[in-house]
Amino acid sequence: MTAIFYISAAIAVVATFLTITRVNVVHSLLYFICSLLATGVMFFVLGATFVAALVVIINAGAIMVLFVFVIMMLNVGPQSADQERARLRPHVWIGPGLLSLLLLIELVYSLGRYHTGVTSGQTVGPQQVGTALFGPYLLAVELASMLLLAGLLGAYHLGRGVMTFMDRKP
Amino acid sequence: MLSLLWLVPILPLVGFAILAVTAGQLARKAVSVIAVGAVSLSALIAIGITVAYTITAPAGTVYSQTLWQWMRVGNFAPAVALHLDALSMTMMVVVAFVSALIHIYSTGFMADDTGYSRFFAYMNLFVGAMLTLVLADNLLLLYLGWEGVGLCSYLLIGFWYRDPDNVRAALKAFFVTRIGDTAFAIGIFLLFTSLGTLNIPAVLDEISTYAPGSTLPTAAAALLLVGAMAKSAQLPLQTWLPDAMAGPTPVSALIHAATMVTAGVYLIARMHTLFVMAPAVLLAVAIIGAVTQLVASFSALTQYDIKRILAYSTISQIGYMFLALGVGAWAAAIYHFGTHAFFKAALFLGAGVVIKMLDEEHDIFKMGGLRHRYPLTFWAFLFAALTLAAVPPLTITFNSKDLILNQAFLSKGGRGLWILGLIGTFLTAAYTFRMVFVVFFGPAQSRPEKTPARSMVAPFVVLAFLGAIAGIPELLTAIFGSQNLSSFLRSALPGPTRDFPSADGPWLFQLIYVATALAGIAVAYLLYERAPQYTRSVVSTSVGSWLHRWWFADWGFDWLYQKLFVGPYVVLARINRNDVVDLFYKGLALISRVINGLLSSTVNGNVRWYVAAVAGGAVIVVGLVVIL
Amino acid sequence: MATIPVETGFIIAGLLFLLGLIGVLVRRNIIYILLAIEIMLNAAGLAFVVAGAHWEQPDGQVMYFFVLTMAAAEVAVGLSLVLQMYHKFNTLDANLINRMRG
Known part of the structure; x- marks a missing residue:
């Protein structure tokens, strides 16, 4: 079961990464739903069965449907994807990437000082x-x-x- | 009678209050009645008090009157109290009487002036402040009067304030006397912190328990001396008095000859016990006095503005008073103050008459030959001049200066001072009669039409006459052996009595003085009446012209102060034109503006930028948590 | 069920959160920004759930429930705003909508 947790965590991270890098909104949305489903699996494995269901139903279901509706209403065509591609030049990643990296290092460092223990695995x-x-x-x-x-x-x-x-x- | 004492300083102040409140709305006649009436009434009461005091002296020869308690701060509770003894009574009666006469004179002198009411308001305030100074029972009240007369002096020197030169002279007088006032105030603080009281008899009692020459009396006396030097225009703070002649002539007569400038003399006489406790300071007083009278006499010789001659003469005569104080001859100093108040005021009033008749002409070399046109003025002026030069028997007041010189000669180590004083006597006679000969003798330079008003001539003649006969009370001893002024003053001013070892001494020295004075007059007669061309040739030699310029410029004191104090101050002010201290605040403002610019450029309306800022803040905060 | 170190769970949540942050900072299209905010909210919820799993308490899940509620309300309002914005400015570029510039 622990392996399932790590696998789904990897899926979630990768899917999220893809979400923020895609130029087509609908693709991003689908990757994000994938990430949410992986999160739901993680919740289930951790024993949080109720929120696992909530993620699937409300987040991946209702909220994402809302996004889809809006995208449909805005009627974004292929020119919008080109526009996005034009905006995503490599140099725009540098600043946010560095900032996030810094924050991650700090986070890992401060978490590394404690050993709280492990999750129980008991279902709540x-x-x-x-x-x-x-x-x-x-x-x-x-x-x-x-x-x-x-x-x-x-x-x-x-x-x-x-x-x-x-x-x-x- | 003595219980009316409080009216003496109050009446002029009431007159001032009325004139100040009405602010020039009253008719000239009403102004004259109020101002002259207030001061004359005050003078009459003062004379009455004097008579009552001399007939039946109060117990302990001191009459004091507490009007009210001024304030109470902890143990410090000065009263507004008047202190009448032989010293303050002599001062009071002279001040009040001369003030009244000069007020009467002023109604004629200022008749056409637009600031008539303002002038008399200031004059009344001055008389009130001066009488407060003289009668004050404690140093704080004395200081109030001291500052009051200083203020009036400033206001009256700059009375014709439309001329920038007058304003400059007023400011100069104010600033220079301020140096002394500051020292005086520090002296008062010192006395209060050390002795815990400012009541003058109490202070003197306390101070006499100290060892002579110990630190406290010396420091306090030195500080008071600086105050007295500035007020009485003694070396090296004398530079303001000649310029103070910019004020109206009655002001010069009242404030800058008869009364205010002698406040320093009064202060030292009042605090004489303190000065006795500080022998070094007392010696300084004597030396300052002797040197000042000599320096001022030389300057007086070269002036051609009649009022400036008289101003230097005033400095010189106050120098004599300081010399007397310095050798411990308190009574002689006060005696000379009294006679000087009369004859110097008379000389100024006479000069005022001449100036007025010649349409504001101050240059004595443009006068000349006035004795035929104004005989009464001439005779009165001549008598006042004779009194100044001290020539018996034409004047009975010849011995006021001679007493000082005798006392200087008899004091320990006073021979040098005596010689300086004797040279001063010669010079006094010389510059006085130079003025008389140039103004009243010789060829007439102009044909003045005007005749002086009776209100101007009468006080002038009375003062000249009184000046000439003021020596009678002092001479009474010599003739009848009764109580004279000096022994009367001794009740308030116990000082050493020094007499010549032989009975012939006084006569011998009297002869020397008279001869010196006559020699001075003779030299003046020769150089300015018989052979003026010889004077011109002396002045035209290089040494002569150099000395003339040096003395004319008051021995370069003004030049020196200009270089030493005014110049550097102006340079500093110029450097500081943009206010060095302000740079700090301007810097603060600049930093705020820069920070403001930076911060407002961060508010650019871009949402993602805000998010980045939040993330950056998170990095910093978490970083701090991690590091700390 | 899975027993994993709590720190590992937090680091995964942190990674997701930072990816969301990068998304917000990099993308200019406002729909992407909203999506990235959803990512961040979800990551925060994950951290709650991990902590709740560690203590065997329902509180973590309750918090996730509240996060979800907030996300729903936020998305509803946010997407309406996106529509309005497109209506007014005819663009979805967040950089061009800077009227709140100080």
């Missing part, structure tokens, strides 16, 4: 998560619901004028 099932959510985290759940409502209203309000614009566009 949906029942426990549900009990926690609607027990001690009840207030946070309420707040999350408010957040979702705000997101809903915001999206509705912001998206209103755009629809008419989309209609007019041939």
Whole structure:
């Protein structure tokens, strides 16, 4: 099982790398879904079965579908891929790469000083998560619901004028 | 009668308050009545107090009157209290009386001036401050009066403020006296921190418990001496007085001859116990006085502005007073102060009359032959001049200077000072009569039409007359053996009494003085009346012209101070034109602006740039966590 | 089930997070930026889950749940903004939308 974790971790990293390097948006999206599914496997292997299901259903399912819809609405054609390719010259990677490398080194170094131990591998099932959510985290759940409502209203309000614009566009 | 003492300084201040509040709205007549009335009333009360005091002296010969407690700060509780003894009473009556006469004179002299009300407001304030100074019971109140007269002096020198030269002279007087005032203030602080009181009798009592010549009395006396030197225009701080003649002539007569400039003499006499405790400083007082009177006499010989001659003469006469103080002859100094106040004020008023009649002409060589046109002025001026030169029996006040010289001669090691003083006597007679001969004798240079107002001539004549007869109280001893002024003053100023070993001594020395003075007059007569061409030939030789220029420029003191202090200061100011200290703040502003520019250039609206900044911050913070 | 060192889990999460960061910094297309933000959120959630797995507590998962909620709301609003932006400026280039310049 541990091997499965490492394999899926490798898949996730590679897929994510591909996500940020592709010039076609739809390709990137598919790689990201792949990465999310690999993450879901990792969650499952770690014993977090509930979130494993959530990743697949909500992240890879609902949110990514939202992306796909928007991409469709924006109607990006092949010229957009050319544009992306033109923008991704090698030198733009240097600065962010160095910054991230620095941060990674610091992260690895600071993590290397501790040995917390290993994960237990015990399954923490949906029942426990549900009990926690609607027990001690009840207030946070309420707040999350408010957040979702705000997101809903915001999206509705912001998206209103755009629809008419989309209609007019041939 | 004595209980009316508080009215003496208050009345002029009330007059000042009325004139200041009305701010020139009153008619000239009303201004005259208020100003002259206030000072005259004050003078009458002062005379009444003097009479009452001399008839029945109060217990302990001191009358003090506490008006109110000024303030209370911890143990420090100075009172506004007046202290009347023989010394302050003599000063008070002379100041009040001369002030009243000069106020009357001013109504004539300033009749056409636009600043009539302003002038009298300042004059009243001056008289109030001077009387406060004289009557003060503690050093703080004395200092208040001291600063008050300094302020009035500044205001009145620059009275005609539209002329930049007058303003410059006023500032010069203010700055130079400020040096002394600062030293005086430090001296007061020193006395207070060491003795814990500023009440003058208490300070003198405390100080007499110190060993003579120990540090505290010496330091305090030296600081007070610097204050007195600046106020009384003694070497080396005398440079302001000749320039102070820029003010109206009554101001020169009242402030810069009769009263304020002698405040230094009064201060030293008042604090005489302190100075006795500091023999080194006392010696310095004597030397300063002797040298000053000589230096100023030489300068007076070369001046041609009548007021400047009188100014140098004032410096020189105050030098005599300092000499008297320095040899411990307190009473002689105060006696000379009194006579000097009369005759020098008279000379100034006479000069004022002449100047006024000749339309602001100050140059004595453009006057000449005025004795026929203004006989009364001439005779009064002549008598005042004779009093200054000390020629008996035409003047009875001849011995005020002679007493000083006698005391100098009799004091230990005072022979050198005596010789300097004797040369000064000769020079005094010479420069005085040079002025008299040039102004009133010789060919008439102009035909003035005006006649002086009676309000101007009368005070002038009265002062000249009083100056000539002011010696009577002192001479009474010699003739009748009754109490004279010196022994009267001794109740407040216990000093050494030195007498000549033989009874012939006084007469012999008196002869020497008279002969010297007559010699001076004779030289002046020869050089300026009989043979002026000889004077010209002496001045035209290279040494003569060099000496003339040197003395004319006050021995180069102004030049020296210009080079030593004013020049470097101006250079520093020029260097500092952009304010060196400001550079620091300008630098701060510049740094802020640079940082502001840098920070605002980071706010470029580019989202990815912000993200990069957050990431950079994370790198730094995590890096710090890792390192620390 | 898998027993892996907690540090290893964190490093994997960190790697994913940094890849997301690189994505945000490199890409100029705003859809990519949103996608990269999703990556970063997901990586952060992974770290929570690893920690929760270590302590055998449901709290890690609860946190992932909240992250997910937030991501959903964020994507909804963010994508609406993308539409508006395309409507207003006719471009998806984040560099060209710098009206908030100070």
